[in-house]
Amino acid sequence: MQNINYLPGVGPKKAELLKQELKIASYEDLLYYFPYKYIDRSKFYSIREVNTKLPYIQVKGRFTSLNTVGTGRQSRMTATFTDGTGVLELVWFKGHKFVKESINSEAEYIVFGKPSAFNGQINIVHPELEKINEAQVKISSALQAFYNTTEKMKKGFLNSKAIQKLQQNVFLSFQGKIPETLPAGIIEKYKFLNLHESLKAIHFPPNSHQLEKAQLRLKFEELFYIQLNILRQKNQRTKAIKGYVFPKVGEFLNAFYSQKLPFELTNAQKRVIKEIRRDMGSGKQMNRLLQGDVGSGKTLVALMVMLIALDNSFQACLMAPTEILATQHFETISEMLDGLNIKVALLTGSSKKKERQMIDEDLQSGELQILIGTHALLEDKVVFNNLGLVVIDEQHRFGVAQRAKLWRKNSQPPHILVMTATPIPRTLAMTIYGDLEVSVIDELPPGRKPIETAHYFHNRRNNLNKFINQELEKGRQVYVVYPLIEESEKMDFKNLAEGYEYMQRVFPNYKVSMVHGKMRPAEKDEAMQEFASNQSQILVSTTVIEVGVNVPNASVMVIESAERFGLSQLHQLRGRVGRGADQSFCILMTGYKLSDETRKRMEIMTRSTDGFEIAEADLKLRGPGDLEGTQQSGLPFALKIANLGKDGQILQFARQVAEAILDSDPLLEKEENYLLNKQLKKLAREKMNWSMIS
Numbered sequence: 001m002q003n004i005n006y007l008p009g010v011g012p013k014k015a016e017l018l019k020q021e022l023k024i025a026s027y028e029d030l031l032y033y034f035p036y037k038y039i040d041r042s043k044f045y046s047i048r049e050v051n052t053k054l055p056y057i058q059v060k061g062r063f064t065s066l067n068t069v070g071t072g073r074q075s076r077m078t079a080t081f082t083d084g085t086g087v088l089e090l091v092w093f094k095g096h097k098f099v100k101e102s103i104n105s106e107a108e109y110i111v112f113g114k115p116s117a118f119n120g121q122i123n124i125v126h127p128e129l130e131k132i133n134e135a136q137v138k139i140s141s142a143l144q145a146f147y148n149t150t151e152k153m154k155k156g157f158l159n160s161k162a163i164q165k166l167q168q169n170v171f172l173s174f175q176g177k178i179p180e181t182l183p184a185g186i187i188e189k190y191k192f193l194n195l196h197e198s199l200k201a202i203h204f205p206p207n208s209h210q211l212e213k214a215q216l217r218l219k220f221e222e223l224f225y226i227q228l229n230i231l232r233q234k235n236q237r238t239k240a241i242k243g244y245v246f247p248k249v250g251e252f253l254n255a256f257y258s259q260k261l262p263f264e265l266t267n268a269q270k271r272v273i274k275e276i277r278r279d280m281g282s283g284k285q286m287n288r289l290l291q292g293d294v295g296s297g298k299t300l301v302a303l304m305v306m307l308i309a310l311d312n313s314f315q316a317c318l319m320a321p322t323e324i325l326a327t328q329h330f331e332t333i334s335e336m337l338d339g340l341n342i343k344v345a346l347l348t349g350s351s352k353k354k355e356r357q358m359i360d361e362d363l364q365s366g367e368l369q370i371l372i373g374t375h376a377l378l379e380d381k382v383v384f385n386n387l388g389l390v391v392i393d394e395q396h397r398f399g400v401a402q403r404a405k406l407w408r409k410n411s412q413p414p415h416i417l418v419m420t421a422t423p424i425p426r427t428l429a430m431t432i433y434g435d436l437e438v439s440v441i442d443e444l445p446p447g448r449k450p451i452e453t454a455h456y457f458h459n460r461r462n463n464l465n466k467f468i469n470q471e472l473e474k475g476r477q478v479y480v481v482y483p484l485i486e487e488s489e490k491m492d493f494k495n496l497a498e499g500y501e502y503m504q505r506v507f508p509n510y511k512v513s514m515v516h517g518k519m520r521p522a523e524k525d526e527a528m529q530e531f532a533s534n535q536s537q538i539l540v541s542t543t544v545i546e547v548g549v550n551v552p553n554a555s556v557m558v559i560e561s562a563e564r565f566g567l568s569q570l571h572q573l574r575g576r577v578g579r580g581a582d583q584s585f586c587i588l589m590t591g592y593k594l595s596d597e598t599r600k601r602m603e604i605m606t607r608s609t610d611g612f613e614i615a616e617a618d619l620k621l622r623g624p625g626d627l628e629g630t631q632q633s634g635l636p637f638a639l640k641i642a643n644l645g646k647d648g649q650i651l652q653f654a655r656q657v658a659e660a661i662l663d664s665d666p667l668l669e670k671e672e673n674y675l676l677n678k679q680l681k682k683l684a685r686e687k688m689n690w691s692m693i694s
């Protein structure tokens with residue numbers, strides 16, 4: 001790890017900038033600072049061919065005149081440049097004094113930039129200039145790499161071009177080759193470029209084919225080591241940790257199934273329950289992620305598998321991210337278990353002291369069989385008699401550390417089932433939750449009509465109101481959601497409050513409730529309850545109703561300022577309607593001015609109701625860092641080159657290779673795998689908080 005200070009061209013100031021701005025402290029860090037784009041500089045245009053439709057171009061020629069126009073801050077310089085086929089105007093608004101002084105009118109130059117037009121004359125504003133003899137980079141490349149830099153760096157003369165020069169200096173200062181980080185066996189078998197060639201081609205691609213090969217090798221390597229690490233940990237865990245064995249299905253589940261089950265299970269529900277049963281009977285500790293779109297019936301699955309725990313004389317708990325949701329689960333489940341002689345309790349932050357005491361006692365004696373609640377379940381004073389299964393609803397709201405707390409509630413960890421309605425694309429699941437098994441409910445209960453979604457600009461508010469009125473007259477209920485991303489944002493709050501008053505004014509014959517995050521839990525519950533029991537017909541709220549809430553009679557979801565929501569969140573919100581038998585609607589309200597990306601988001605929402613399709617689209621549009629649900633649980637490391645939205649196939653392949661290696665050498669003890677072991681240790685030390693991947 002050669003210190004970056006020693007690199008020719010890097011003085012103390014630049015070294016400091018590199019460290020501060022890009023965390024580049026060594027030659028190696030610099031080599032792994034990859035370009036974000038490439039521009040083909042093998043082609044020269046004749047000035048005659050240049051037009052404004054072309055992207056970045058380069059021409060070769062000489063200056064014929066330099067004119068400064070105006071004075072002081074308003075001044076600019078225009079230069080005429082010719083190659084004999086035509087004349088091009090070059091314009092500088094800033095820094096032209098320096099440019100003017102440095103231009104040699106005898107010399108031949110390469111001019112590089114984006115052509116535009118002004119007053120009918122084609123020009124290039126602030127082009128890059130290179131004198132021909134200077135332009136010969138020592139390492140030749142047809143594609144020029146471009147690097148992200150910051151404003152601070154640019155002020156310190158570290159622009160993209162300067163980074164490129166530094167990359168060149170690294171290669172020129174190298175004696176021999178950059179040491180390989182993948183075993184020779186893998187490189188041979190899959191015909192990868194070696195590391196030295198790959199890094200060189202990433203920074204100085206001789207052609208696009210070589211660039212692709214370099215990218216493939218580096219992406220593979222990045223994803224491969226992540227998978228290798230996850231899979232090895234999983235192997236070790238399954239070896240080290242035993243799981244409770246739940247061999248039987250007994251009276252509780254049977255009684256529920258024959259007496260209480262309100263409908264036929266969907267095939268997907270049946271399959272998923274089977275998968276979970278198999279896990280819980282295997283002797284291994286279950287760690288399973290249950291994905292199912294909103295409304296797919298996850299609660300019922302949770303209940304039935306909790307009953308299996310009870311049948312084997314264990315306790316079970318169900319944890320939800322909000323009080324509203326926990327309460328709703330408690331009510332639904334209590335009702336479904338009514339008459340079966342099963343003891344269920346609700347524990348939240350607002351449980352009364354006396355209640356708590358009773359819960360604590362019954363929990364420790366084992367009399368209390370199912371405990372439902374919020375984060376309050378995690379507190380140390382909550383002690384179970386024999387907790388066998390933990391179900392976590394809407395898991396992305398809980399951090400990994402919190403989950404680990406539940407693990408430790410027993411001498412032996414309970415089985416864990418995490419449920420989420422935020423469909424995580426396979427590629428992402430394999431990376432973040434790579435050591436969880438995944439079950440998917442890919443089928444909605446029969447009879448659901450797909451929700452109709454429309455995108456309205458604000459000027460159609462009257463139409464919207466007319467439509468809402470029609471639905472209210474039919475006896476339906478309506479949600480109106482406002483963004484309140486930062487609960488402290490005054491503006492957002494004002495919008496919400498105004499929206500509430502507006503709805504009261506426009507619909508005087510109906511009752512309007514309001515829910516937001518700043519209300520006390522009791523107030524919130526009361527307002528929610530009002531809406532759930534149809535005492536109020538319109539609910540104006542923030543995204544606190546985003547997860548889980550179930551009011552089947554609500555058939556309209558209006559999302560205000562929809563442009564401020566991500567795709568997954570829009571889909572979640574929309575999932576609050578369409579839960580009954582009636583045709584439901586979602587209306588996305590936005591202003592006129594929308595970015596291309598936002599337009600795409602609205603377009604996808606109006607076209608698709610498939611959560612997985614939407615999640616994939618989200619991943620492609622925004623990249624995994626922003627993806628709803630991964631922000632909180634956090635992709636614990638940044639990928640340098642692979643892109644989970646686009647490189648799913650490489651990821652799949654990397655996982656297969658890692659699996660095959662671990663199959664034949666679980667502890668990576670073989671001679672040929674020495675490098676793998678070394679590399680994993682190094683990565684763990686350096687940057688990746690591997691333990692975060694649970």
Ligand code: ADP
Pocket residue numbers: 263264265266269292293294295296297298299300421445446548550579
């Ligand atoms: P989610 O997966 O979003 O948590 P829920 O568990 O809240 O979904 O279920 C949504 C609705 O579908 C509930 O009203 C539930 O009673 C109903 N439901 C669940 N399973 C079935 C089924 N197999 N047939 C019909 N309705 C079902």
Ligand code: MG
Pocket residue numbers: 298299393548
């Ligand atoms: Mg749910």
